[in-house]
Amino acid sequence: MTGAADKFDAIIVGGGINGAGIARDAALRGLNVLLLEAADFGSGTSSWSSRLIHGGLRYLEYGEIPLVYESLHERRYLRRIASHLVRPLKLIIPLYRGGKRAPWLVRLGMIAYDTLSMGKSLPRHRMLSKEQLLALVPSVNPQGLRGGASYYDAQITYAERLVIENIIAAAEAGADVRNYHQVSGIDFSTEGEHTVTFIGPDGASQRAHARCIVNAAGPWVDRVLAGTQAGQARLMGGTKGSHIITAAFEGAPNDAFYVEAASDGRPVFIIPWNDQYLIGTTDIRFAGDPRDASASVAEVDYLLATANAVFPRAKLTRADINYSYAGVRPLPYVEEGPESAITRRHIIHRHAGIAHGMLSIIGGKLTTYRNLAEQVVDSIERTLERASSRCVTASTALPGGGDRQSAEETLATLTGLPEPLRQRLLAVYGSRVARLVELCEGSPELLVGMDSGFLGAEVAMAVRDEFACTLVDILHRRLMLGLAADQGRAAAAGVAAIAATELGWDAAQTRQQLAGLTEYNQRLQPGVGKQD
Missing domain, CATH: 3.30.9.10 (D-Amino Acid Oxidase, subunit A, domain 2)
Incomplete structure (x- = not known):
């Protein structure tokens, strides 16, 4: 990255639900933002929750009434x-x-x-x-x-899709979103424009500059800060x-x-x-x-x-x-006391001194990510000395959140879909099934896969529109077949064949991707022999 293209209003580090939500809100308000995720979007904490959008009934026991109130209202949104x-x-x-x-x-x-x-x-x-x-x-x-x-x-059911849809919405609004881009350093400047160094999938080092940096790396927050002037105090526990x-x-x-x-x-x-x-x-x-x-x-x-x-x-x-x-869970550091008593509310840590303009996000819940994002973008605007703008994320549907009946009617134009597959497509993609239909109409060969419980167009859409780079990305965080009882084994070979065409894998690379999927699935087996 060189020249004007490497300058942003804000750089967001971390592509889980918080980072994705912040990028969406910021882009919708007209900010020029860069989002960097070290692995795949949503592959960290966001994928491993209890998959509830809830008020946190048990938080009442600890007197966290504002958190419960916030959560219940965010559930409605x-x-x-x-x-x-x-x-x-x-x-x-x-x-x-x-x-x-x-x-x-x-x-x-x-x-x-x-x-x-x-x-x-x-x-x-x-x-x-x-x-x-x-x-x-x-x-x-x-x-x-x-x-x-x-x-x-x-x-x-599919928390991963909530992350991906926020990422898609951010990109459609103009955000530069990149998975598999690892931040390797942050240099702060008293002149107001900080520098973030990061390494892309090709191993090349790049730099970008912004007055605001948002550290939304979840449990990796302290690791992002390590070695910088902002990394002296432990934030995460x-x-x-x-x-x-x-x-x-x-x-x-x-x-x-x-x-x-x-x-x-x-x-x-x-x-x-x-x-x-x-x-x-x-x-x-x-x-x-x-x-x-x-x-x-x-x-x-x-x-x-x-x-x-x-x-x-x-x-x-x-x-x-x-x-x-x-x-x-990316909770605030507390030296002693029961884990259950550690607050689940989010904390926006505003760094001072030379790191002014950097925010580190501590804690938070899947349920309240949208409100957290609104608060963060409000803070970014204040730092940039911009006029405050209206947040629209509570009323603007995510990409798949369009009319259900219209989605069903659109999908019905694809004849021969088995009913279980039809229902899964609607549950995973919502109104984005219109894009699947469009892909099938343009390339009839993408109708393959029905016998294995997927549609070839899903794989094409995952790669072309949803930033998937690996077979694990596709099966576990786009098609959601990796969360089935067989962890996607029945569909793996068919999905890999289409992905190979889309991503240009040769036979050896395809075998490597299938081996990587097997290794990933094995890591999700019960922890026999593992101890805390």
């Missing part, structure tokens, strides 16, 4: 702008004798939750007697059961959260459950998800490289025991796990 990805989810809380939370306390929390989400379209909570709960879900363990509660939040994914088990509920682990009373979700069940999460301090985080034997057994205690007919074992995953 996300249901509006990404209705294809964010769907209502009913949750049930069973209450047992000896539990940490008495029925009266849960009822009080439910009332507060409803009150804080005034104006919501979801149903209000309902307290359940023991008999009512067992009538709803007969497989729940009746021993010691006192009753329960039901309430609604929302689920995002992440905790690891692990999940296991199982097939449906005997007595599996149709609704999500929010339960207390018998061993320590921690809250654990048991959620119907992607034709499987997602069980998690844990909360353990983690100081290593976040990309090395994995579910340990102890965590896996803890989650299995929790599910079996509530659904005794399940008799889940490690053999029933399709795969597992773990991510590191």
Whole structure:
């Protein structure tokens, strides 16, 4: 990069949900922004959550009322702008004798939750007697059961797609977005224009300049700052959260459950998800490289025991796990105290002195990324001494958030689509299925793949429009087939063949990509032999 092309209003480091949201908001307000992501967009913490868009009911216990209020209102916005990805989810809380939370306390929390989400379209909570709960879900363990509660939040089956759609929207609004570009250095200037050095996929070093730098690298925030004048104080103190994914088990509920682990009373979700069940999460301090985080034997057994205690007919074992995953929450550094007490609200750290104009993002939640982005872009505008502009991200639909009926009618023009594939395309892409239809009309050969559960046009769109570079990118974070029970194995060869044409891979490169997918999938297997 040389000349005027390397000068930006702001450079954003990190392409997870926070960085993607900031880039979208900034570009929509007319700012010239560069987004740099070291790996693939959304491949870090954003991919490894419990996949909920929720108010954080348990945060009420720690007095984080503003966070709950913010989250509940952001949930409403996300249901509006990404209705294809964010769907209502009913949750049930069973209450047992000896539990940490008495029925009266849960009822009080439910009332507060409803009150804080005034104006919501979801149903209000309902307290359940023991008999009512067992009538709803007969497989729940009746021993010691006192009753329960039901309430609604929302689920995002494919959190990765939320990141990608923000990235697409940012690029369409003029942002320069680049995955696989690793920041290698930051030089601050008292003259007001800082320099970011980064290395692209070809190994070449490049530089870009901006008055504002946003460090949205999640659990890597301190690593981005290391060696710079802004890197003296530790900001990040992440905790690891692990999940296991199982097939449906005997007595599996149709609704999500929010339960207390018998061993320590921690809250654990048991959620119907992607034709499987997602069980998690844990909360353990983690100081290593976040990309090395994995579910340990102890965590896996803890989650299995929790599910079996509530659904005794399940008799889940490690053999029933399709795969597992773990991510590191980018929480603020706290030297002592329980992990659960560390705030989940986001903190925008404004660096001073020579690093003035740099912001580091600490904490935050998938649910509240949009509001965080709005606050960050407001701060960028103040630093640039620009007139304050109006944020439109709460009312502007994401690329796939258009009219559902129109999307269905457009997709219906592709004859011969199996119904499961049709439903998956709508769930993953929403109104972006129109682009798939366009690609098929222009290149009929892209209609291949239906027998393996995908459409060839999906692969072409992932490469041409969605910045996918590898087979793992395509299967796990674009087509979402990597999150199926078989981790995309049935489709892998067919997808790789189309990707090879799109990306110019030769036979050896295609084999290398398939091997890389196998290695990636193996890393998501339960952590037998691994310890914390």
